[in-house]
Amino acid sequence: QVQLVESGGGWVQPGESLRLSCAASGGTFDGLATAWFRQAPGKGREFLAAIKWSDGDTFHALPVRGRFTISRDSARNTVSLRMRRLKVEDTATYYCAAGPVEYFGATLTTPYDYWGQGTQVTVSS
Numbered sequence: 552q553v554q555l556v557e558s559g560g561g562w563v564q565p566g567e568s569l570r571l572s573c574a575a576s577g578g579t580f581d582g583l584a585t586a587w588f589r590q591a592p593g594k595g596r597e598f599l600a601a602i603k604w605s606d607g608d609t610f611h612a613l614p615v616r617g618r619f620t621i622s623r624d625s626a627r628n629t630v631s632l633r634m635r636r637l638k639v640e641d642t643a644t645y646y647c648a649a650g651p652v653e654y655f656g657a658t659l660t661t662p663y664d665y666w667g668q669g670t671q672v673t674v675s676s
Contacts, residue, residue, distance in 0.1 A: 553578040553665040555585075555647045560670030563637055567674075571632040573647030573667060580604040584655040585630045586663065587621060589643035589672075596646065598658035602630060610656040637674045644669040 559571040573585065586601035600611045600621035609621050620633040630647065647667040654662035 553580075553583070553649055555649060555665055555667035557645065557647050557667040557670040560645060560672045562673045562675070564676050565637060565639055565674055567637055568633070568635045569637060569672060571634070571645055571647075571670060571672070573630045573632075575628045575630065575649065580628065580649075582652055583649045584652045585623070585647060585649045586657075587619075587630075587632045588646045588648060588660065589641075590646065590669075591640075591643040594643075596660050597643075599645075600632065601656050603652055603655055605652065608655070612658065634672075637672075639674050639676075642672060642674050644671050 554577045556574045563569050581604055584601050584603050587599040588596045590596045598612050599615050599619055602609045602621045602623050618635050623630045646669045648663035649665040650663035
């Protein structure tokens with residue numbers, strides 16, 4: 552059973568950067584893709600970026616392309632999301648998810664079988 556644990560959330564001011572981490576355990580990951588989503592209060596879960604464990608191929612959603620970068624550390628079974636130039640509207644709970652690599656880049660939540668508990672990111676002055 553794959554388990555995902557997010558960390559790195561917190562409070563930052565607009566324009567600052569933050570790095571989120573997702574630690575994966577409990578299985579083999581070559582057949583999986585991992586993604587980051589976020590959910591703001593009163594809104595649905597929004598896809599941000601995905602990465603394949605096997606070859607590191609990445610896909611970023613257009614609204615965050617150029618500001619957010621997903622990466623993986625295979626030796627540590629960790630996927631990170633580097634967020635730059637943060638805006639107030641980036642405030643949300645950020646989730647790590649994993650699913651079959653066949654669904655790499657899927658922007659809906661349904662293909663993802665495993666989810667972390669989420670980490671809160673608050674951007675305000």
